[in-house]
Amino acid sequence: MAVCDSRVFLLSICLLVFRGLSFASQQSAQPASQPAATAPQGTASVSRSTPQQATPTEQVQKGQSLFATQCAFCHGRDAAGGESGPDLTSSELVEKDVNGNEIGPVVRSGRIDKGMPPFNFSDADLAAVVLFIHEQKTRMDSKQGRRRTVQAEDLQTGNAEEGKQYFNGAGGCAKCHSPSGDLAGVASRFRGLALLERMLYPGGRRAGPSSSPATVTVTLPSGETVTGKLAYRDEFVIGLVDSSGWYRSWFKSAVKFKVNNPLEAHSEELGKYTEESMHNVLAYLQTLR
Numbered sequence: 001m002a003v004c005d006s007r008v009f010l011l012s013i014c015l016l017v018f019r020g021l022s023f024a025s026q027q028s029a030q031p032a033s034q035p036a037a038t039a040p041q042g043t044a045s046v047s048r049s050t051p052q053q054a055t056p057t058e059q060v061q062k063g064q065s066l067f068a069t070q071c072a073f074c075h076g077r078d079a080a081g082g083e084s085g086p087d088l089t090s091s092e093l094v095e096k097d098v099n100g101n102e103i104g105p106v107v108r109s110g111r112i113d114k115g116m117p118p119f120n121f122s123d124a125d126l127a128a129v130v131l132f133i134h135e136q137k138t139r140m141d142s143k144q145g146r147r148r149t150v151q152a153e154d155l156q157t158g159n160a161e162e163g164k165q166y167f168n169g170a171g172g173c174a175k176c177h178s179p180s181g182d183l184a185g186v187a188s189r190f191r192g193l194a195l196l197e198r199m200l201y202p203g204g205r206r207a208g209p210s211s212s213p214a215t216v217t218v219t220l221p222s223g224e225t226v227t228g229k230l231a232y233r234d235e236f237v238i239g240l241v242d243s244s245g246w247y248r249s250w251f252k253s254a255v256k257f258k259v260n261n262p263l264e265a266h267s268e269e270l271g272k273y274t275e276e277s278m279h280n281v282l283a284y285l286q287t288l289r
C-alpha cells in the first residue's frame with residue numbers, strides 16, 4: 001500500500017505540472033522539461049518507467065478521458081464542481097472513499113431524483129474514474145483558491161451539421177423530437193450550460209413526480225385498461241390522472257400495471273454520447289432559435 005500511495009503521490013505531481021497548462025492547449029503544448037517518472041504515455045523520456053509505473057499513469061489518463069466525456073458536464077472537467085454537479089474534490093464521500101467503495105455505488109446506481117444518472121461502467125473503467133477523482137482531490141487539496149472550470153469554450157466546439165446527423169440518425173432523437181416542433185426555439189429558451197443540462201437531463205434535477213412525463217397503464221381484474229399520467233406511486237398504491245382529469249388509484253396487489261417513462265431514454269443516452277457527439281448535438285440545438 002505504501003508503494004502505491006507514493007506512486008499516486010508522484011502522479012499528482014505529474015498532473016500538477018502537466019495540467020498547469022490549460023486544458024485546451026494540453027495536447028499541443030508539452031512542458032519543456034518533464035520529470036521522467038511522470039511523463040505521460042507517448043512521451044519519449046521515460047527512463048524510470050517500469051510496467052508497474054505505466055499502468056496507473058495510463059489508468060489516470062483513461063479515468064480522465066472517461067470523466068471528461070461522462071461526468072465533466074455536471075462536475076466540471078477537473079471534478080471541482082460544475083453547473084449542476086457538486087465539487088467532488090471537496091466531497092466528504094470522496095474523502096472517505098477507499099478504492100471506490102463509496103464512489104462506486106453512487107456511479108453505478110446514480111441518485112436519479114437528485115440529478116445524478118446511473119452509469120454502467122466496467123470494473124476497470126470505474127477504477128480508472130475513481131483514481132482520477134482521487135488524483136484531482138489530491139491536486140485541489142494542495143492548491144489555494146479553487147476555481148470552476150466548466151469552460152464556456154468547451155460548449156462551442158461542436159459541429160452543428162454532424163450534430164444534426166446524429167440527431168436524425170444514431171442518436172435516435174428524431175424518434176421523439178422535431179426541430180420544427182417541440183424543439184423549435186429551444187436555443188432561445190435555454191443557453192449555454194442551461195441548454196446542455198436540459199438536453200442531458202430534461203427532467204431537471206429537482207423535478208418531482210408531478211413534473212415527470214411518466215405514464216402508466218393499469219389493467220384491472222376485469223380486463224379493462226386505464227392509461228394516464230403517473231401521479232402517485234408508493235410501496236402499495238399506484239395512482240394516475242386519467243384523460244378526463246380524474247385521479248384514480250388502486251392497490252398494486254389488485255391490478256397489473258406498466259409504467260412508461262420516456263425520460264429513461266435520456267438517462268440511457270447519457271451513457272452513449274461521446275464528448276464529440278454531445279458537443280455536436282449541442283451545436284445543432286444551438287441553431288434552433
Ligand code: HEC
Nearest residue numbers: 070071074084085091092093103106111114115116119201
Ligand atoms: C447530469 C449531471 C451529472 C452527471 C453526468 C454526473 N453526475 Fe455525479 N452527481 C450529480 C449531482 C447533481 C450529484 C449530487 C446528488 C446529491 O445531491 O445527492 C452528484 C453526486 C455525485 C457523487 C457523490 C458526491 C457526494 O459528496 O455525495 C459522486 C461520487 C459523483 N456524483 C460522481 C460522478 C461520476 C464519477 C460521474 C461520471 C461517471 C458523474 N458523477 C456524473 C450530477 C451528475
Ligand code: HEC
Nearest residue numbers: 171172173175176177186198199202213262263265269281
Ligand atoms: C424516447 C423519447 C426520447 C428520445 C429518444 C429523446 N428524447 Fe429528448 N426528451 C424526451 C422527453 C419526454 C423530454 C421532456 C419533454 C419536456 O419536459 O418538455 C425531452 C426533452 C428534451 C430536451 C428539452 C426540451 C425542452 O424544451 O425543454 C432536449 C433539448 C432534448 N430532449 C434533446 C434530446 C436529444 C438531443 C436526444 C437524442 C440524443 C433526445 N432528446 C432523445 C424524450 C426523448
